[in-house]
Amino acid sequence: MKQLIKYALLILGPYSKEKYSSRQRVLNMYLVMLSIGFSGSFLENLIMHNFRYAGLSLFSLVFTLILYYLSRFRNIFSMSANLLFLFLFFVFAPAVWYEKGLTGSVLPFFFILTTVFTLYIFEGKRRLVFIVLSLLLTVLFATGEMSNEKLNTIELINQTLFLAMTLIALIILGFYSIERFKQEKRKAEELSKYDYLTELFTRREGLERLNYLVELAKRTKQSLSLIMMDIDNFKKVNDSFGHNCGDSVLKEVAALIRNNIRQTDIPIRWGGEEFLVILPETSLEKAYHIAERIRKDMEKTKFKCKKRDFRVTITCGVSAYNDKQGAPENIDRVDRALYTGKKEGKNRSVVN
Ligand code: GH3
Ligand code: MG
Numbered sequence: 001m002k003q004l005i006k007y008a009l010l011i012l013g014p015y016s017k018e019k020y021s022s023r024q025r026v027l028n029m030y031l032v033m034l035s036i037g038f039s040g041s042f043l044e045n046l047i048m049h050n051f052r053y054a055g056l057s058l059f060s061l062v063f064t065l066i067l068y069y070l071s072r073f074r075n076i077f078s079m080s081a082n083l084l085f086l087f088l089f090f091v092f093a094p095a096v097w098y099e100k101g102l103t104g105s106v107l108p109f110f111f112i113l114t115t116v117f118t119l120y121i122f123e124g125k126r127r128l129v130f131i132v133l134s135l136l137l138t139v140l141f142a143t144g145e146m147s148n149e150k151l152n153t154i155e156l157i158n159q160t161l162f163l164a165m166t167l168i169a170l171i172i173l174g175f176y177s178i179e180r181f182k183q184e185k186r187k188a189e190e191l192s193k194y195d196y197l198t199e200l201f202t203r204r205e206g207l208e209r210l211n212y213l214v215e216l217a218k219r220t221k222q223s224l225s226l227i228m229m230d231i232d233n234f235k236k237v238n239d240s241f242g243h244n245c246g247d248s249v250l251k252e253v254a255a256l257i258r259n260n261i262r263q264t265d266i267p268i269r270w271g272g273e274e275f276l277v278i279l280p281e282t283s284l285e286k287a288y289h290i291a292e293r294i295r296k297d298m299e300k301t302k303f304k305c306k307k308r309d310f311r312v313t314i315t316c317g318v319s320a321y322n323d324k325q326g327a328p329e330n331i332d333r334v335d336r337a338l339y340t341g342k343k344e345g346k347n348r349s350v351v352n
């Protein structure tokens, strides 16, 4: 029994999310469902001595199993998906039409199901074409079905079964879609929070955090300081060593800033080569020391591009947050301190 469950799990999943995309897992699930359906259809038609139709079912079953093998065990997703849907639209549907006319009991449900899976498995233009095709086939077989008045018990059971399967598939796909939507949303949120190059917070996220920390500082009556930094003569780095080198310097500067502040401080990439650090529970004096530490660390750091060593300096503006003023005025003030530092000759920290 245990062995049986193990084999069942091997075939049906759940299996490695890393190895298979969710689209691939849906395709595999669909292939398993189709194999079960074709097996049933094969047996039913065999019993009813409808040998040609039984043959078609058997052929479809073998074809589906081969595709399942390719997709599940050989990891060939795209080709399996294409082959399956081309088979369904251009071999299976015409063959059924030819053999049974349009009254093949379960076919409307079958093509509704196909539409749902098409939605999930394909992307872009192919998705659109395949959905139109499967919807057309659904309507074609459904109208054929409606003109058929005599349904026998087996056909009725079959219809009910497919209806149930459609519902189950819809529910499962619903959950999958919600999961995927959530994942994408989370990813987008993460992307808008962090700067892709330096992995520091983006300006937008930084401002949001500043507003929160200001409120917190007001309530706890703690001090809050800001340091604004700008790399000196950064244009020269780009001009002498190229933009890629400039980018790698930016990355290293960001890492250096991060290494010199506390976990609770907020480092932000404010602009191209400008950084803002929010320091909660930090006096102006302490903030000045931190700025100086970063600046001196920068002075000592050797950078290397195109086999040439060079050094980079920064200028820092430092100010204590004044909660009588809003965020823009406070940022303006620390920016002015930085500007003064630049005017006075760069590579220094200036308090405002
Ligand atoms: P100053 O000492 O007055 O700050 O001089 P500067 O050259 O650093 O200042 P300026 O503002 O004139 O130039 C900043 C340069 O930073 C210009 C721009 O090409 C470069 N820069 C901005 N963002 C990036 C980036 O993401 N990557 C690279 N490589 N360079 C950038
Ligand atoms: Mg600069």
Ligand code: MG
Pocket (backbone or CB within 6 Å): 230, 231, 273, 274
């Ligand atoms: Mg600048």
